[in-house]
Amino acid sequence: MRTYLLRRFPSFLLTLFLISLVTFVVVQVVPGDPAQLILGTEAPPEALAELRAQLGLDRPLPLQYLSWLSGVLRGNLGVSLRHGRPVAALIAGRLPVTLSLAFLSLILAVFLALPLGILAAVRQRSALDYGVLVFAQAGLALPSFWIGILLILLFALSWRWLPSGGYVPWGQSLLGALRTLAMPVLALGLPMAGVLARLVRASMLEELTRDHIRTARAKGLSEAQVILRHALKNALIPTVTVLGLQLGFLLGGSIVVEQVFALPGLGRLVLFAINNRDLPLIQGLVLFIAALVVVINFLVDLAYAWLDPRISLENK
Amino acid sequence: MKAQSSKLKAQTFDRRGSPPKVKRPRLIAEGFQPGRKHSAFRIPHSALQGASPLLVWGVVIVLAMSAVALLGYCAAPHDPTAMDIASRLRPPDAAHPLGTDQYGRDILSRVMGGAGIALSVGAVAVGIGLGGGVVIGAVAGFYGGLLGEVLMRLMDALFAFPAILLAIAVVGALGPGHVNAMLAIGVVNVPIFARLTRASVLAVREEGYVEAARSVGGTDWHILWRHILPNGLAPLLVQASVSFATAILSEASLSYLGLGTQPPLPSWGRMLEEARLFMDRGPWLAIFPGLAIGLTVLGFNFLGDGLRDHLDPHRR
Numbered sequence: 001m002r003t004y005l006l007r008r009f010p011s012f013l014l015t016l017f018l019i020s021l022v023t024f025v026v027v028q029v030v031p032g033d034p035a036q037l038i039l040g041t042e043a044p045p046e047a048l049a050e051l052r053a054q055l056g057l058d059r060p061l062p063l064q065y066l067s068w069l070s071g072v073l074r075g076n077l078g079v080s081l082r083h084g085r086p087v088a089a090l091i092a093g094r095l096p097v098t099l100s101l102a103f104l105s106l107i108l109a110v111f112l113a114l115p116l117g118i119l120a121a122v123r124q125r126s127a128l129d130y131g132v133l134v135f136a137q138a139g140l141a142l143p144s145f146w147i148g149i150l151l152i153l154l155f156a157l158s159w160r161w162l163p164s165g166g167y168v169p170w171g172q173s174l175l176g177a178l179r180t181l182a183m184p185v186l187a188l189g190l191p192m193a194g195v196l197a198r199l200v201r202a203s204m205l206e207e208l209t210r211d212h213i214r215t216a217r218a219k220g221l222s223e224a225q226v227i228l229r230h231a232l233k234n235a236l237i238p239t240v241t242v243l244g245l246q247l248g249f250l251l252g253g254s255i256v257v258e259q260v261f262a263l264p265g266l267g268r269l270v271l272f273a274i275n276n277r278d279l280p281l282i283q284g285l286v287l288f289i290a291a292l293v294v295v296i297n298f299l300v301d302l303a304y305a306w307l308d309p310r311i312s313l314e315n316k
Numbered sequence: 317m318k319a320q321s322s323k324l325k326a327q328t329f330d331r332r333g334s335p336p337k338v339k340r341p342r343l344i345a346e347g348f349q350p351g352r353k354h355s356a357f358r359i360p361h362s363a364l365q366g367a368s369p370l371l372v373w374g375v376v377i378v379l380a381m382s383a384v385a386l387l388g389y390c391a392a393p394h395d396p397t398a399m400d401i402a403s404r405l406r407p408p409d410a411a412h413p414l415g416t417d418q419y420g421r422d423i424l425s426r427v428m429g430g431a432g433i434a435l436s437v438g439a440v441a442v443g444i445g446l447g448g449g450v451v452i453g454a455v456a457g458f459y460g461g462l463l464g465e466v467l468m469r470l471m472d473a474l475f476a477f478p479a480i481l482l483a484i485a486v487v488g489a490l491g492p493g494h495v496n497a498m499l500a501i502g503v504v505n506v507p508i509f510a511r512l513t514r515a516s517v518l519a520v521r522e523e524g525y526v527e528a529a530r531s532v533g534g535t536d537w538h539i540l541w542r543h544i545l546p547n548g549l550a551p552l553l554v555q556a557s558v559s560f561a562t563a564i565l566s567e568a569s570l571s572y573l574g575l576g577t578q579p580p581l582p583s584w585g586r587m588l589e590e591a592r593l594f595m596d597r598g599p600w601l602a603i604f605p606g607l608a609i610g611l612t613v614l615g616f617n618f619l620g621d622g623l624r625d626h627l628d629p630h631r632r
Contacts, residue, residue: 014469015469015472015473015476018469018470018472018473019473019476019477021473022470022473022474022477023485026482026485026486026489027485027488027489028489137614137617138610140561140613140614140617141561141609141610141611141613141614141617142606142609142610142613143565143568143569143572143585143606143609143610145568145569145572145588146568146588146602146606146609146610149588149591149592149595149602149606150602150603150606152595153595153599153602157595157596248476248477248478249478249479251478251481252478252479252480252481253480255480255481255484255573256480256569256572256573259572259573260592270481270484271484271573273488274484274485274487274488274575275574282485282488286477286481286485289478289481290476290477290478290481293476293477293478294476297476
């Protein structure tokens with residue numbers, strides 16, 4: 001396990017470094033002069049030049065990158081042009097909303113996908129099995145923001161059960177937070193549940209044909225024990241990996257879903273930054289979200305190696 | 317004569333109505349015709365036989381949506397951008413089968429126009445992804461070395477970004493719009509195709525027939541194009557279909573966020589965004605564009621899954 005960690009760590013660091021490079025390059029393509037954005041189009045050229053020098057925009061790009069990177073490594077993501085506050089503080093303020101949304105969606109997806117996938121595999125070719133496959137295809141094909149719109153149409157406009165948007169912090173009211181998060185979580189979690197259920201079904205089906213399952217049945221274990229203890233445990237391994245990969249998808253999807261429900265999370269901040277050409281904010285946010293995904297995937301990789309010892313021994 | 321005809325009849329249909337089993341000499345390579353110049357990328361005739369229902373449905377839906385898109389350009393019932401305030405927010409009726417929007421524009425014509433936009437964005441984005449990815453993957457796989465390593469590391473870094481976040485960042489950099497959305501989604505697709513191409517190049521690089529082609533003086537380009545890439549065509553085709561589906565979803569998301577196709581062009585995502593304000597009075601505004609997205613994405617997903625089963629000899 002330790003050698004596996006040591007082997008994977010350099011490439012993990014390299015990926016993080018390259019992500020910072022890609023982020024910097026992409027954001028530097030943004031047309032428009034930040035100094036002019038701050039001071040307005042009628043600012044005198046001397047003032048613009050002075051501000052550019054102050055922001056470090058008159059230096060060559062590689063130097064700008066290095067100074068940005070050294071700031072990032074010390075936790076300083078720069079200062080937002082529009083908010084006038086540190087980017088890191090802005091991210092910290094919005095992070096709980098996005099993490100709540102992503103985490104609750106993940107929980108919903110897992111809790112729906114596991115029983116559905118297991119039942120579909122056990123009762124292959126039943127109505128439930130076909131239902132799961134249809135659910136999975138719908139989850140892949142329907143955009144989560146449209147599911148969100150339909151939920152608003154039903155629960156907020158027709159039945160008036162839930163607020164159509166906005167956010168109540170957890171600290172203020174637990175029920176209020178759940179009420180504002182319910183529809184976004186459904187919009188993001190339901191499609192993922194379908195896709196995961198299909199995966200659980202496929203790996204369960206494969207597992208159920210293995211020799212050790214026949215042995216387990218032959219020695220007289222109950223069917224529930226065979227399925228839950230002997231088949232599910234192995235079938236979970238591919239599920240865990242995909243779950244890790246889906247986290248990136250969840251964080252990306254939350255950008256759009258936050259917009260549907262006017263949730264003040266990272267996604268709304270990204271859009272604010274882009275619409276206002278707030279360079280440091282875009283740069284900091286994109287880097288933060290991408291790095292978060294890479295870190296989570298690295299942890300999932302380690303968890304996976306721990307679950308399945310064959311992996312850490314591979315390519316030794 | 318009579319006996320002969322009855323014998324013929326018996327040969328054509330047996331009692332159960334199933335066709336007689338005719339012994340047919342099997343060719344060594346099915347689909348090979350002597351004397352005909354065979355293109356490296358020609359799909360043999362037998363590839364069309366025994367298609368799964370999934371593949372058939374995929375082809376049918378994709379062709380139907382393409383027809384809808386074509387009709388939208390040349391034979392839409394109304395001008396998709398023509399406003400008619402007198403008949404705004406009309407529910408579906410004979411004149412407007414899918415109703416009208418807040419400006420009195422015909423939803424059916426707009427959904428049809430949206431098909432053209434979705435398919436064109438998908439085609440260009442997949443084209444960019446495929447073109448860029450195949451070149452990068454082929455170079456990385458064929459030449460390897462430091463260049464290959466650097467290229468693939470960069471691809472890994474691009475792949476680590478949540479797709480929609482990268483697309484948003486690129487569109488944010490280039491400015492919102494239809495063409496920039498195509499570019500952004502295309503860039504997001506490059507690493508997927510690069511990985512696939514590199515893997516298939518690596519798989520056959522050392523094969524005897526590649527060495528044979530080199531020994532008779534084939535240039536690198538010739539060997540790659542004629543001998544190596546055709547072998548990796550099947551996974552690329554499958555991925556192209558799946559990427560087409562996600563490209564349509566991404567375009568819808570970008571347009572929903574206001575970063576993709578700009579008004580008055582009828583994009584499905586944009587239509588859903590505009591529907592938000594009026595859907596309490598006109599729920600049809602929010603329903604039909606979403607259905608169109610779902611159906612089209614479903615078609616391309618079916619096509620991809622069907623092709624995967626069809627082209628993979630192990631699964632047949």
